[in-house]
Amino acid sequence: MRIASILFSVVFAFYLIGCKNEKPETAQKGQGQVEKDSILISADVISDSLKANWNKMIISDDQKFENIKRLLQEISYTSGYNHLLHDSLVKACDQVKNTRYTQETMDAQAIDKYDALTDKYIARVMALAGSTPELPQHPLAEELISEINEANTNTLIKLRVNYGRWVMINNSFVKAYQKELTAAGPPYSEMKEKNEFMGSSNVQ
Structure with a gap:
């Protein structure tokens, strides 16, 4: 889908949410179907964008740990490094990543x-x-190290x-159009509110 179409759909999604309870009683025939299609x-744009942005986070996090593994490998090519600490960090790499939330x-x-x-694990890697x-x-x-x-x-x-x-767009949309999404059947009826990053120390 072209960028212009995506932006239009997002803007329209906000319009739909804001005007949910402001429909004129004298709506023209066919307007209901147009709104349903919109x-x-x-919903498609929101779901696709939500998935894409989540995947970007996961890919970035995975790459971070791959870079850590490569850095530890570079360290192993040198002499005089702390072998015990190095070996423990190699073993812990996947263990730390596998504790990630979903x-x-x-x-x-x-x-x-x-x-x-x-953070604690990376600090140990950087110390080594x-x-x-x-x-x-x-x-x-x-x-x-920089990456x-x-x-x-x-x-x-x-x-x-x-x-x-x-997530905020998705949650507002689901709240406003739960009835319509349910009536449309899968995959729209499967849309639900998502957990947010609110409260995390890394999000200001």
């Missing part, structure tokens, strides 16, 4: 717990990197904010 089009389990407590665990004498001789390591830190701060917040906006 509701379903808006759309269904996401709440402030789960988010903050995951963030705290991830900083104490490895030969690492500055590996340009890729410096690039990976990991960026992904865990600015990128993370940006992606969460974008997803959060679509």
Whole structure:
């Protein structure tokens, strides 16, 4: 779908929500079908955008851990690094990532717990990197360190904010048009309110 069409559908979705209880009694014949079609089009755009923004967050988070694995590999190419700490961090990488919340389990407590665990783990990785004498001789390591830190701060917040906006649009839409969505059947009847990032320490 073209960008212009998407933007129109989103704007129209807000219009539908705002005008839900302001329909004129003298609506012209056929207007009901037009509105029904518009509701379903808006529902498609909202669902697709919600899914796309969630996937962007997951892909970014997955890439962050892949970069961590690659950084640990770079460290293993040097001499004089802390082998015990390195090995423990390699083993813990997937364990930390696998504690990540889902759309269904996401709440402030789960988010903050995951963030705290991830931040602590990355801090240990960076401490190892900083104490490895030969690492500055590996340009890729410096690039990976920069990408990991960026992904865990600015990128993370940006992606969460974008997803959060679509959650708000979705939830308002579902509340306003639950009856129409239910009547339309699957997949529209399966639309439901989503958990938000409100309360998470990483979202201001």
